[in-house]
Amino acid sequence: MENQPEPSDRIKLGPENLKTFVISHLNIIHAAKSHLVAKLPGIAGHVHYKDLREGILETVSDVEKQLARIEIIMALLDGEITTAHCEGMIGMIDEAFKSIHYNTGRDHGLQDLSIAYYMQQIESAETASFQILEMASVKLADKQIKKMLKESYNEARADRMLMLLIAAKYIVAR
Template sequence: MTNESGKPSPKQIQLGSAKLRSFFIDHLNRICSAKAHLVAKLPQLNDEVYFKDLQLAIRETVEDVEKQMARMDVIYELLDATRADGSIMGLTGLVDDAFEAIAAQADEAELRDMSIIFYLQNIESMEMASFQVLQMAAVKLKNKQIKQLLQENYDEARADRTLLLLIAAKYITK
């Protein structure tokens, strides 16, 4: 059955396990590569951060991302797959754009820190969305351990996002 545009209806679309596995690994590669880029870049900000609690949040975020990457390594092992560099132009572009915006406000410490919070919030939101979609795919792949590891990554990303939001609220409403 097709819809008015001649395309299959969503109920008819079936992803075979090989296609789904390929999709899953490809997108896991993307998020893992983006996280590696983020871990390499974030520590560069710490010396420039004005808000002390933001310094702590950045350090915590780096630690959490490293834990998330370790969990993703376990997922690769469970899938008998090897991590490969994923296409990350969009994700690294966001990180690099963030660094440009932050540098543009180098003379205004408070605005620079708010830019850091703004971009880190956006990055955490993208990570959360990615983990949610991969969790749905893990259900279809019938792997509860992978789903659990992704849930832990999602929970950490959500906690980091909440922490950044609290820091932003503290300084905006001061």
Template sequence: MAEKTNHPNAWDRIHLGSERLKLFFLKHLDRIYAAKVHLVHKLPLIIDEARFKDLRNAIAETVGNVEKQIARMQLIYTLLDSDPSKGSINGLSGLIEDAFEAVQEQKGEPELQDLSIIFYLQNIESIEMASFQILQMAAIRLHNQHINRLLRENYEEAKSDRTLLLLISSKYIIS
């Protein structure tokens, strides 16, 4: 016979009112949105730094995908009758800045410079994928299928970019 504990299961503990959930959702959407805007301004600066042509093309493709993701997030803000707010973006933006420092530290060593670009872009895409997944789960509780679909599209693009970078890195290291 199972003992009854004083610890409720996870579903019993999650009682977020729609306003609290919306605030959580928007705060975290703000963070990923600000990081995406930062990224779309920074990525074009490293296209010419990459030596491997496939990597340059992947960076350019990623910029286009990030621009589409930003447009989707702007639509989400509209659907929620909200605007992007300035929030703490130190985490992902710090990672982006670290990436650019690492690329510059490898000046004169194109292979290492390319590997630095790949390394950091992989990390950034992984964080974005995780962020979109969590926001998708929260969006279910917001009861808005359109928002959920937009987030799923952003997740799928981030996943596609990450897969492309994995293929490029394996091709780059092997060749």
């Protein structure tokens, strides 16, 4: 295996660097999820398909739990919740919501499918983020933090799958 790094070339991130990484990225997720909680109830009001509306409201409930966990984790890490350097994730969410509104008033099925599509896309980014943070938490040696990140990852993954299944119903039914 010639692509294996030499022992001296391996990346070495100590606990303090990982702690900084986790805090920084939890802030990004917290800002994005706070943005979602503010916007999703309005989006749910535009939905015509009952399963999608209930899926969005379930996502809001899950996001509120994830926000609470993030706040506990931040306190355990002595981190401060801030929205600094969170523009990218918030911008991605805003762009998704603009695309949803583009289809408002057109075909109801197309509008709902767009909502499910962008919800699934947002959850994919958040699922990936939680997965990396959960892996990093192993080095933090705090079982409570690892457990809360795992719970948040599992919820985000389930919400992503729910939106994927709902989108499939639109595609198959048409």
